[in-house]
Amino acid sequence: MNSTTRSSGPRPLPRRSFLRATAGAGLLAAGLPALQACGLTSSGSSAATTLTFMNRWSDPNSQKAANAMFSGFTKASGVKITNQVQPSSGSTYQPAVRTAFSSHTPPTLATDISGPEVYNLARAGVLMDLTSIYQGIKSRARAGAVAGSEMDGRIWGLSDGATIGNCVFYNPDYLAKYHVDAGAITTTSQWLAAMTDIKKAGGTPILIGAKDQWPGGHYLNDLVQRRLGSAAATQLYNRTVLPKQGDKIKWTDDQVIAAFRDYLAFKPLFQDGFLGEAAATTDGQFLTGKAGFYEMGSWLLSTMRQAPPSFTPGVMLFPAVDGGAGHGNEVTLANDTIIVSAKAHADGVREFFDYFTQPDNLARWSGSMFTSPPYEFDASAVKVDSPVLSTLFGRINSFSADAGPHGAALFNDQAIDVNIYSRYIWQGSVGLMTGELSPEQLCRKLEEATVRAQQKLG
Amino acid sequence: MNFARFSLPAKIGSYTGLTGLALIIIAPLLWLTMSVFKSSSDIVTNPFSLPKSISFTNITDAWNAGDFGLLYVNSVLITVVSVFGILVLEGMAAYAFARMEFRGRNLLFVVFVAGQFVPAQIVALPSFLQMSHLNLADTKLSLILQYLSWAPFAVMFLRASFLAVPKEIEEAALLDGASRLAVLWRIILPMTRSSFATVGTIYALWIWNDFLFPLVYLRSSQNFTVPLGLAHFQGLFTTFWGYLIGAIFIAIWPPILIYLLLSRQIQSKLAMGGVKG
């Protein structure tokens, strides 16, 4: 090992290390413009005349549709718009919206679920009041355009489309093998009886991807709506998010407990191991003809476009419940809302909503996203390439038409306070199925949480 | 330790155990590779049969839909810059802790190390607000700055590695009149090269696979990293799982292939070290 010889012993370091440190700092300072050049500091949001639109239309088809809509808007209005598409998972998207609106550079527009998410953001003062913009397009709006985004008489969001949450898809060929005619089913008791027959004959009557928790939440939504009716269900849900709602309808009422108990009736009918199955897998299994029925929202049509089913599916609404106050034609709406940042310039936003609600654009949007935007447009102008999907979509749209203005309720995952919803509906639905919670216990917890929420809301 | 000298049962046990483990790891990867070439419906109807025909659609569709080319560029850029920075910054700090006496050394060391005991999930939001204040929200630079602050493990590990260098060698050189810098550069660093390689590898993995900070910091897809791209395919209600399998395939194989190619380098560097002669 060689040693380096120096004449005067170990040299003092302070100057050198200090220089090194300041050099480092200087490098950073000088480097920043360099980093900027290679795009390290570029963010998506830029000039004032460009709108930014945060959304969760992240699957390939939705991205295509959204980009087409955005470029159409730019062509028509000359206003640039940037598509800030985020991963679509609800557990990450909702927090991302809140974070984005609380930052220094919020997006101009964003999609969000209606209901308490919108109310909370509005209360925090980060949203633009859209009442005047809404007045401008009110003539084109149908019922549902501001469902879940109206608070204290002001409008905080405009719908970009609603899907129907309480559909039941079925496989007529599969059912025919077991002599079941879905068209003849009008009540849940008939439905359960038919499915029991299929199970006894060795078939798979119905699938559920319960591992993901929200499919169970669907059943609780559908059953509560059938037992209470849309208006009463909405009143119940509102107690978790709006102040001074009283307690006319409680979670511990007989009909609600009965609804939760109804869910347990499905347990022996679901496929083996359903608690450990992901919804992605059951989607695929249903579409490749492995079961008779599948409860899912109308967004399943998007999945079908991606992975065409091996049969011609039929669709019906969740059947009526004997002894329930709701009708079998009432629909659950999952309303997607567009909210606007309080820091945005109203003009560009007004132009966007004006463009979006033009009947031609609505027809195109409806067909590509399989949603029903609650504005006036010609349903026959909606182009869906696949005849199978076209039929299904037409049928689903007829559901909302038949339901009438009072026959719709917001999906429980939008209408209920998100904290209460995740704990007691999502998680709770699994607890019901594993037997850890009885319907009475779960309803009691829900009622306690709701009472607490009412107290906090004043 | 000599394998040849193991008792017979030990030998049999070793082979069985290690082979079993290897099979358990390989099987899912094999299944994934087989499935990605099938059509969407085929994956569900025949999960364990060989594909009837090889179709690259799942891979190409997922690659394009997720824009993985751009994502890979972003991930590589961020990872390389961050890892390099960490090795330099923490190397300096670790050397100070290992070889220098100064006031508050113990306290400062504990402070440096304590950060790893806090879960990133509670840091992410305040950190984002901070970046937003600095006008760095939604930039790749914000991620790099965050990763450069991941001092604890590197400082701990590199300090231990500096400490393991026998002082006699250092002292001999210093006695001969070498400057501290020369000692550091010519003697200590070469001896701790394997530790730097180890820390670099570990941090590269951590940073490359980090999901939380890109999720919280970034909003524009041009800045997204590979793990975020994967998340696009798992929607809340809809999952295009032909794409999903394709996306998982894309997320899994490139790192493995790169590792296999570089493994010679990494292995030799990691196995080196110690004081021989």
Add this chain to the structure above:
Amino acid sequence: MSLVHADVTAPPQPTAARAARRTDRRHKRSWDAYALLLPAGVFYVAFQLLPILMAFALSVFSWDGIDIRQAKFLGPANYVTLMHDGLLWRSVWHNLVVALAVLIIQCVGSFVIAAIIQAGIKGGRFFRLVFFAPVVISSVAVGMLAIFVFSPSQGLVNEALSGIGLGGLRRPWLGSGTWALPAVIATYILQNFGLSVLLFISGLGQVDQDLLEAAELDGASQGRILWQVVFPVIRPVATTVFLLGLVTGFKLFDTVYVMTAGGPFHASDTIVTYLYGVSFGGNDIGYGNAIGVLLFVILLVVAMIQSRLTRTGKETE
């Protein structure tokens, strides 16, 4: 290697004249040292410590994550809730199970595997490659793959069990209150043990070959060699591996969240998945941060215990 203690002595001072400069040099060395610490310190303080302190501060507030100026001061209310939160303590228990599994299976197991490979088993290089390959993959991707593998109706695990005639052992893995956590732990360990193996191999490489040969010539058994020759050299690496395993085990999030989101009904909740649900699912950032503080305290205790346990013996490590 203990957390704090290090034995550093100044270079020998052969002449009295130089002794006078010792204090001088130590003083200068302080500034040297600070200068070396400064760059790393700037980043660490600015982008990690400050947010950490802010997060800790927020734990006594109630905040839904939107406008921080509207956060409400609560005092110790969040911590009171924390004490009585049964689900949280269940998650702590789950993490203890994880930590135990990691220590026993991963750390000890990795050492054994590393020793076997280092001893020269045929195919050692192949095994090293296969075991480390999953480490380089994102745990999100591994989690997604695991969902398919554990699928009750068509996953590898159940199909393999049926295939070898053990169909009775089929389970709804990720949907079972008893098996969800073990399934997640198994996935996590299988993905990560390769790193520990690699670290141990590099540590084993430092064992003095001469001493090894001498012991073998003496006729010592493999076990004895392991104990007397190998262990002492391995200790610093082992300490790192153990601490890393414990800390990452307690902070476990990605794998669990992707595979089960803490389900079914909190059966596989870890502290951090529970925290995440509270903060971002329930929009109660303050309470979530209080849980984070709890985790910090737990990890500090774990680290101190580990540091004390490994301080026995040589101080120079």
